[in-house]
Amino acid sequence: MNDSHTADFQWVTHSDDLSQLALQWRSLDALFIDTEFHREKTFYPELALIQIFDGQHCYLIEPVAADHCPPFIELLTLESLRKVFHSASEDCEVLYRRFGCRLVNLWDTQIAAAYLGDGLNLGYAAMIQKYCDHTLEKGATRSDWLQRPLSAQQLQYAIDDVLYLGKAYQQQMKLTQSLPNSESWVTQDCEQLAARVDELDDIESAYLDIKNGWKLSNRQLQRLKNLVEWRERLARERDVPKSFVLKNDVLFTLAHKGLLNDQRLPDITNWHPASKRRYSEAIIHILKQPYDEALQVKAPLSPKFWQEYTHKLQQAKDVVASVAQTLGFEPDVICSKKLLRRYASFLLGFSNQPPRGWTSLREQYLGEQLHSIFQE
Structure with a gap:
């Protein structure tokens, strides 16, 4: 790999040029990619820049050049x-929203770093310091990436984000050779990460993300579900953050209290006046919808529920720790506490399918023992 990154930097602004590059890149083993985007005041992320390092040269690609470039889009699924990528969840989303494709053969260096003993959420700068012994300048992190021309600081930042990514990846591949099966674990977790884009528009389950939903009755959960689905659709329609429509704690209070005397909204001190003025009529209409006694809304499991399974959860954690030690990984890497509870809820019959993230390797190494704990 060439260390002279500024000399190799090339702007790509036309789809014809990008098409030629994409055809060349098809024969490579790997591409090192990052994106810059904005979404502070929008629901959908606005792609501002695509950076690619091909092992020899760095390219900064204008998104408009990729919009009508089938060879490049095909490359993402090759x-x-x-x-x-590093910490690829948002990159997966922004590329899916822009080009409608799910990344195939993804390698996330943050996930790989976790399996190599560097913690669950190793930042990019810390990773480069560790693997490349280089200190990155991060001053352009929150700058305006939609502006043109980009500043010299932004250009350097954008180039460094993929140039050193390639070097870190090479180091990781050497290290994975000393840990049997580590590459397989990373690969499966990356496949799961890429597949999360399939759930981006799962509006019907969004109410389950509202904190303290387990405290609500079935009547209140019906209100919450209706309110959340309305907010999800409106945020997409107007392309604004969901919190700009209605914040989660306001949603919860509305669902909990309902209408006063069946006609007046409750007083909520932290409800922004502009939001209240704009959406009161629609919210009243939703809250007036009749309660359906026959409809049982799935409720989140409460902390009290899990207290009854404290002993079994501890047994399960011990299994995870033992398997992790055998494999040479940290326990939270092969099965976090959150994932363990979700899998346990599946085994206990509260979910119809294993949770996202439960890979075939987790089933192979943990499944049988966890089944025996929760289904005895």
Whole structure:
């Protein structure tokens, strides 16, 4: 790899040029990719820049050049080409929203770092310091990436984000050779990460993300579900953050209290006046919908519920710790506490399918023992 990154930097502004590059890149083993985007005041992320390092040269790509460039979009789903990112969840979303495709053969260096003993959420700068012994300048992190021209500081930041990513990846691949099966674990977790885009518009289950939903009755849960689905659709329609429509704690209070005397909204001190003026009529209409006694809304499991399974959860954690030690990984890497509870709720019959993130390797190494604990 070439260390002279500024000399190799090339702008790509036309789809014809990008098409030629994409055809060349098809023969590579890996591409090192990052994106810059804005979404502070929008629901949908606005892609501002795509950075690529191909092992020799760095490219800064204007998103408009990729919009009508089938060879580039096909590259993102090419099985034979590994796409290397760091902390790729938002990159997966922004590329899916822009180009309508799910990344195939993704390698997330943050996930890989966790399996290599560097913690669950190793930042990019810390990773480069560790693997490349180089200190990155991060001053442009929150700058305006939609502006043109980009500043010299932004250009350097954008280039460094993929140049050193390639070097870190090479170090990781050497290290994975000393940990049997580590590459397989990373690969499966990256596949799961890429697949999360399928759930981005799962509006019907969004109410389950509201804190303290387990405290609500079935009547109140029906209100909450209706309010959340309305907010999800409106945020998408107007392309504004969900909190700009209605914050979660306000949603919860509205669902909990309902209408006073069946006609007046309750007083909520932290409800923004502009939001209240704009959406009161629609919210009243939702809250006036009749209660359906025959409809049982799925409720989140309460902390009290899990207290009854304290002993079994501890047994399960011990299993995870034992397997992790055998494999040479940290316990939270192969099965976090959150994932363990979700899998336990599946085993206990509160979910119809294993949770997202429960890979075939987790089932292979943990499934049988966890089944025996929760289904005895």
